[in-house]
Amino acid sequence: MRPLTQLPRHFVRLEIDIWVSLARALTRRPDIAGGTPIRYAGAVSAFFWAFLVISAVEIPAVHLLIPWPPVQLIALILGAWGLLWMAGMLAAHHMYPHLLTDEHLRVRYLRRVALDLPLADIRAVRNDLRAYDGPKTLQLTGLNDTTLAVILGSSTNIRIDLIDPRTFHTPHGDFTASTVAFWADDPQTTVASIRAAMVPDRAA
Template sequence: MRPVLRLVRRFCRFEVDLWVSLARAITRKPDIAGGTPIRYAGAMSAILWAFVVVSAVEIPAVHLIIPWAPVRMAALALGIWGLLWMLGLLAAHHVYPHVLAPDYLRVRYLRRTELAVPLSALRAVRPDMRGYDESKSLHRTANGTIALPVGSSTNIRLELAAPHTFSTPQGDLTSSTIAFWADDPHTAIGAIKAAIVKQHSEA
């Protein structure tokens, strides 16, 4: 029974996250307070937009095909919910980017997965393209790396001077290596390195 309840709670939280994300997108209030966004939505936007277009086409098509009014209304309601769900998922990829702040880097995926990496703890930042077999948004790899892939891939690797413990939806995870995806890894790496240099010069 408990696994079922956990699954229901997870689904409800995700549903709330999508509606909050859609509201942020409509009101143009991305969650980037205190820093510079590093986008990762590009890897998924085309796929999500394709689903949105298909869902939008299906709604009137199904409405015309089904002859029974009660079934037609149920299908219409389900179709509209599905369309809004996809729009919310698309919005979540845009309104919760990674954020580079003066003292730390917020490595994120959607609303609830976030690793606050202190810039003072970073030893190296480098490009590193890697693919992952599973579609999970948060991985703990065999070598101990914490990875937040987008589209089953990461392209930036952070190396910390010492292991650091992060609070995640999967519980506390400790690692000295973080991998994530950025749409423009070259620019992102340059910005992170510049932030590290600036922090050291002000220390």
Template sequence: MRPIMRLGRGFVRLEIDIWVSLARALTRRPDIAEGTPIRYAGAMSAILWAFIVVSAVEIPAVHVLIPWAPVRIVAVVLGVWGSVWMLGILAAHHMYPHVLDPGRLRVRYLRRTCLDIPLAAVRGVRHDLRAYDGPKSLQLTGTGQLAVVVGSSTNVRVELAAPHRFTTPQGDVTVRAIAFWADDPHAAVAAIRTAAPAPRAT
């Protein structure tokens, strides 16, 4: 019963995230505040737009091809809901980028995952392209690294001076490095090195 309840809560949270993200996109209010955004939406935008276009084509096709009115109505409703759902996921990728604040780096994925890294704790940062197995957006590796995965990959690695504890949707973890995806990894690395008190490559 508990797994079913957790699944239900996760679905409700995701549905809320989608509608909040859509509202932010429509009002042009990305969650950036005064920091510098480091975007990661490019890795998934083409795929999401492809799904959205296919869903948009399917809706009128279903209306024409299915002769039974009750079935047709259900199919159309599901098609519209699916299109809105994908638009919400796309909006979340754009509305919640990573953010480089004066004193911290916020590594995020959509609305739920946010890892606050104090810049004073950064020992080094570098471009490091890696691929990952599995569908999870958060993956803890055996090397003491927490990866925030987008499109099955990360391309920036931030080394910490000492193990640091982070709160994630999957629970608290203590790691020595954070890996994440940036659309422009070289610019992200340069910005973090400039902002960190004593940056140096690792």
């Protein structure tokens, strides 16, 4: 659990990330320089779009139902802020995909979580659909907590086994793991692309 003293800083950073992501989406500048994007937003896009449509209908409806102008204004401001915030969250999932370069795989979640895996350090990669409990985006799992899962929609579908354990520094703390699991919208193509980029004798 995140210490209470860190919560204000966490929410401020999240708010900044949301607005930066929305600005990137409006200017069509996804953060994909130097690599091939691996998309993961498909797992949650339907939820965000449903929320946005419902909110777009709800804002004028609430405005008509409330008879007091000051309350109408407050409701309008809160409704518009919520609509833009969720649009920013949707944008963040699209603007910061995983990235595959000639030298490493970067597993990401939104703007702040990025796990850099040198391709030379990867022992094996495979499809592996798994479900998880709890709200945490990052979880250490396994009998000895050796798998670091970057969870989306309560699931991961790709598993990366490393030659040796690595320590990853994240906004949620430091995690040491020998396996990394994450979600990709097209897992078969993703696994094939990673294997093609790996050292030949480790691509199987």
